[in-house]
Amino acid sequence: MIEIVKPGLSTTVQDAGRTGYYHLGIPPSGALDQYSLRAANLLVGNPAGAAALECVYMGPELAFHADAVVAVTGAGMVPTVNGEERPQWESLPVSAGDVLAFGYLTAGARAYVAVSGGIDVPEVLGSRATYALGALGGHEGRPLAPGDRLPIGASAGAAAGRRVPDDLRQPLAKDVEVRVVMGLYDHRLTEAGRATFLDTTWALTPVADRIGFRYSGPELETVPREPPFGAGQDPSNIVDAPYPIGSIQVPGSVEPIILHRDAVSGGGYMMIATVLAGDLDIVAQSAPKTRTRFVEVDLDGALAARADHRKRALRLAEALA
Amino acid sequence: MTTATEVPPARYSWGGDEFVFVELAEAMSLQANFRSMAITTRLRDQRPDGVLEICPANASYQVRFDPDVLEPAELLALLQDLEQQVGDAHELALPTRVLEIPVLYRDPWTTETQMRFRDRHQDPNATDIEYATRINGFSSVDEFIAAHSGSPWFTSMVGFVAGLPFKYQMVPRERQIVVPKYLRPRTDTPKQTVGYGGCFSCIYSVRGAGGYQMFGITPAPIYDPTQTLPDFTDFMVLFRPADIVRFTPIDRERYDALLADVEAGTFRVTARPVEFRLQPFLDDPDGYNARLLEVLK
Numbered sequence: 001m002i003e004i005v006k007p008g009l010s011t012t013v014q015d016a017g018r019t020g021y022y023h024l025g026i027p028p029s030g031a032l033d034q035y036s037l038r039a040a041n042l043l044v045g046n047p048a049g050a051a052a053l054e055c056v057y058m059g060p061e062l063a064f065h066a067d068a069v070v071a072v073t074g075a076g077m078v079p080t081v082n083g084e085e086r087p088q089w090e091s092l093p094v095s096a097g098d099v100l101a102f103g104y105l106t107a108g109a110r111a112y113v114a115v116s117g118g119i120d121v122p123e124v125l126g127s128r129a130t131y132a133l134g135a136l137g138g139h140e141g142r143p144l145a146p147g148d149r150l151p152i153g154a155s156a157g158a159a160a161g162r163r164v165p166d167d168l169r170q171p172l173a174k175d176v177e178v179r180v181v182m183g184l185y186d187h188r189l190t191e192a193g194r195a196t197f198l199d200t201t202w203a204l205t206p207v208a209d210r211i212g213f214r215y216s217g218p219e220l221e222t223v224p225r226e227p228p229f230g231a232g233q234d235p236s237n238i239v240d241a242p243y244p245i246g247s248i249q250v251p252g253s254v255e256p257i258i259l260h261r262d263a264v265s266g267g268g269y270m271m272i273a274t275v276l277a278g279d280l281d282i283v284a285q286s287a288p289k290t291r292t293r294f295v296e297v298d299l300d301g302a303l304a305a306r307a308d309h310r311k312r313a314l315r316l317a318e319a320l321a
Numbered sequence: 322m323t324t325a326t327e328v329p330p331a332r333y334s335w336g337g338d339e340f341v342f343v344e345l346a347e348a349m350s351l352q353a354n355f356r357s358m359a360i361t362t363r364l365r366d367q368r369p370d371g372v373l374e375i376c377p378a379n380a381s382y383q384v385r386f387d388p389d390v391l392e393p394a395e396l397l398a399l400l401q402d403l404e405q406q407v408g409d410a411h412e413l414a415l416p417t418r419v420l421e422i423p424v425l426y427r428d429p430w431t432t433e434t435q436m437r438f439r440d441r442h443q444d445p446n447a448t449d450i451e452y453a454t455r456i457n458g459f460s461s462v463d464e465f466i467a468a469h470s471g472s473p474w475f476t477s478m479v480g481f482v483a484g485l486p487f488k489y490q491m492v493p494r495e496r497q498i499v500v501p502k503y504l505r506p507r508t509d510t511p512k513q514t515v516g517y518g519g520c521f522s523c524i525y526s527v528r529g530a531g532g533y534q535m536f537g538i539t540p541a542p543i544y545d546p547t548q549t550l551p552d553f554t555d556f557m558v559l560f561r562p563a564d565i566v567r568f569t570p571i572d573r574e575r576y577d578a579l580l581a582d583v584e585a586g587t588f589r590v591t592a593r594p595v596e597f598r599l600q601p602f603l604d605d606p607d608g609y610n611a612r613l614l615e616v617l618k
Contacts, residue, residue, distance in 0.1 A: 022385065023361075023376040024558045025480035025526070124546075134483035134527065136546045136557075183334035184342055229494065230349025230379070230520040233501065239349045240478060240487060240521065242376040242383040244336030265480035266378055266487075268502075268519065274337035302338040303388060310389070 001065040002115065004148040005099065008060035012210075013119050013138035013150070014112075016049030017261060018127035025265045028245060029129035029137065032210060032260055032284030033110055036074035036170050038313060040114035042320040043071035043091040045158035048313075050118035051128035053144075055111045056209075057287070059102025060144065062113070064094045069116040069158035075108030075285060076172060089169050093160040108172035108285040109208075116158035120151040131262060133211065168316050170281065175201075175291045178258075178279050181302050184247060185238055185270035193221035193253075197272065197294060202256065204290040210262035213283055215292060220253045220272075232268055240268040246275035248294070258283055276302050278309035328356070328409045333397060338388055339373075341396060343404075344381040349520055351489060353380035354477040355599050358415055358563050359407040360400070369399065377562045378478040379487060379521070411600045417563040419473070421591040421617050422524070424568045425576040426450065426466050426537035430511045435535055441505040449534040453500045453517060466570055468498065469536065473610050474522055475597075476564040484526040484544035484558035488566055491602065491610055506532035513539050515568070522568075526558075540579040541590050550583070552590055559590065565597065567614055591617060 004011075014037065017030025031037035031054055038048040046052075053060070059077050071091045072079045079086045080101045086092050088111075094100060102111070121128050121139050130138025139148055186194060202215035222235040230239045236253050243249065243259050249269040250256045258275055260283065273294065275283060286292065297305065332344040343360075346353035354377075361377040364384070371391025376383045386396055407413065427450060439445040444452040454465040474488035481487075490497060502518040507530060510516070514525045516533030523533055526544035543560060545553040552559060571579070582588035593616035602609045 019373050022374040023479065023562065024560075025483045025485055026558075131483070133529070134544070134546060136483065141546060181335050181337050184336060228346075228348035229497075230499075231347070232519050239347070239380045240378065240481075240519070241344070241381045242342070242378045242478075242480065244340035244342060244383060244385070246337050247340075264482060265376065266478060267481055271336075274335070274340060276337050277339050299335050299338070299393060302335075303393075306338050306388065 001152060002150045003063040003065060004060060004144045004146055004150070005063050006061040007144040007146060008055050009058040010056045011060045011144045012054050012130040012132065013051050013121055013128055014054040014130060015051040015128045017129050018125050018137070021125055022265055026125065026134060026136070027131065027263045027265060028261050029131040030127065030261055031112060033074050033112065033170065033281045035281045035313070036110070036112045039089065039164050039170070039316055040071045040073040040112040042317060043073070043089070043162050043164065044069045044114045044116040045156055046114060046116065046118050048317070050114065051121065052112050052114040052119060055102070055113065057105050057109060059111060061099060061101045064098045064100065065096055066152065067093070067095050068152060068155070069160050070094055070100060071114050073112045073164070074170060075111040076106035077111045078103035089164040091158065091160050091162040105287070108170070109287040110284055115152055116155035117153035120153040133262060162320055164316065165319055168312070168319055170285060172285050174289070176282050176286060177293045177295050178282055179276045179297045179302070179305060180248065180273040180294045181276070181299060182273045182296050184272060184274065186272040188222050188235070188270045189272060190221045190223055196220055197256070198296055202292045202294070204286050204288050204292060205255070206288045208286065208288060210260055211264060212257045212259045213286065214255050214257045216255055220250055222253055236270050237268050238270050240266055242266045243271060244274050246277060246280050247271040248273045248275065260284065276305055278306060331404050333400070335393070336383065340383055340385050341393070341400065342381065342383045343400060346380045349380050349489065350494070351475060351491065352410065352599065354475065354489060355413070355415070356407055356410045357382045359410050359413050360403045362415070363403050363406065364400070376480070378480070379489065413599065415563055415597045417565060417595060417597050418592050419565045419567065419595050419613060419616055421567050421569055422539050422541055423571045423575065423579060424470065424515050424537045424539050425571055425573060427462070428538045428576070431514050431535040431538055434507070434509055434511055437509070438503070438507045441503050441507060443501065443504060450536045453498065453534055453536070456500065457498050469522070470568045470570050472607070473614060474566045474568070476560050476562055476566065477521070479558070479560050479562055482527055482529070484560065486524055486543070486560040486564070488522040489520065490522070491565070492606060500534050502532040503534070506530050510535065511538060513541070513543065515539060540576050540583055541588070542583060550586060550588065563597070565595065565613060567617060593617060
């Protein structure tokens, strides 16, 4: 069992996410950076999609009531055990009575803490992921609070001292490129509006959470039109439609929003592009002010990138086998 | 409206490497929604390997898939085939339910919330329902409530947040109520608020931000993640796409009595199975609706 001494800014139980309920407004949830979740779990001998802790901007303080092996991946945030610094991207032994805490954020945005055996909160709709907007899953459907106690599952023989090679760690940068497939309602943009979207270096605003990431930059020019019945008067309005995870919507033609894994499942704003599923990990590690370029790829390019992403996950699994 | 109509071809677009988005029509109509329901119902019945999510919406739908299992081109061909099979959907029947949702219009809680956000509203000197009454040409709020509750609503989409139903009224377009959303969204909306934006009514499933005009509140829970109430034994969300809803106006006394039932854990929404057909509805909307709602008696 782990006791939450201090919860950090917003720490939630997350896993690979849930499938099959998006048509009722229940999004996948799960770790925003799935690659770092996978790495943390494999380090401690868990299945890749097991439940771990996602810590945003600031780490928690955790008291262990049993021996365990832990690993911290994702954002740069130096772990300490009883005040002594420990490396990230390596499996670490902790003993009953130890306290795991964290230094300041140095890079990225979200750290993942996996514990051998996984966080054993009850599964809800097939997943342990927290969906806080719907008060569902995780620990009581909410971010962790001081005094919370989390059960740990049975471990399948974890070993301390495993390490992710440097070239297989998630890169963390202040300038990032995010690949997108244009489409959905991008025909609402003029050629100039489309060029503005793809040529601008956007800055992530502080409005960046599990639901969506909002970027600041210039207004996008739209094609004039007579609004269709039910759409609404604003040029960015559409008849409320389903939103893909990773889709980029532009309410009022300003400040694009990337919807992430706790997405609102639909609404009435034009979406103009969708981030590749694998590149959502890069978005997840963006802190406010991160300079972001959207790079267009076609479907074939997206599938090639997906294959590369899968190969990297396989190399990770081999490195930690 | 009595004969099969030519429908323009759907528009298909990839949403990254895992989604395909399909727009059946740019404008909202019951026919576009019915086609979305018919296509997604058929796809759900077939459930090809690699299809992860099937989300019908107002005049569109989306599918999430795993392109490592199901080739995008293969999925696209399947969806286009389903579009052909469904056609204009006039001859199809959809098994669904009729539900009765009691509504306390002009309730104290949404009224109090409105007053906190008047600076974000088109008409700060009127309430939301007074504003909607005026711009839709009704002579009184009572007349407006009679129109809002007089004809049933088709659940054209469930989503935004968990379990929130979008509802489109089953009346010809010239009788549709249309109300813009707030100028800027509120940061607060009471749970179970009956709202209105564009041509859709909704019921807020959780407390939170919102931009729809607020007309009233229902004592009926529609989302229960703890699954403690009897309506939620099987699942935590009450509404399904295609559910037909009748809003029944109630007074404060009745509201309090129903709320006591909710708190005692005995409240149940009245729900009855029906089959909905588009063509007879289009031929005689009011007559067809009256027959549909008889199951509630």
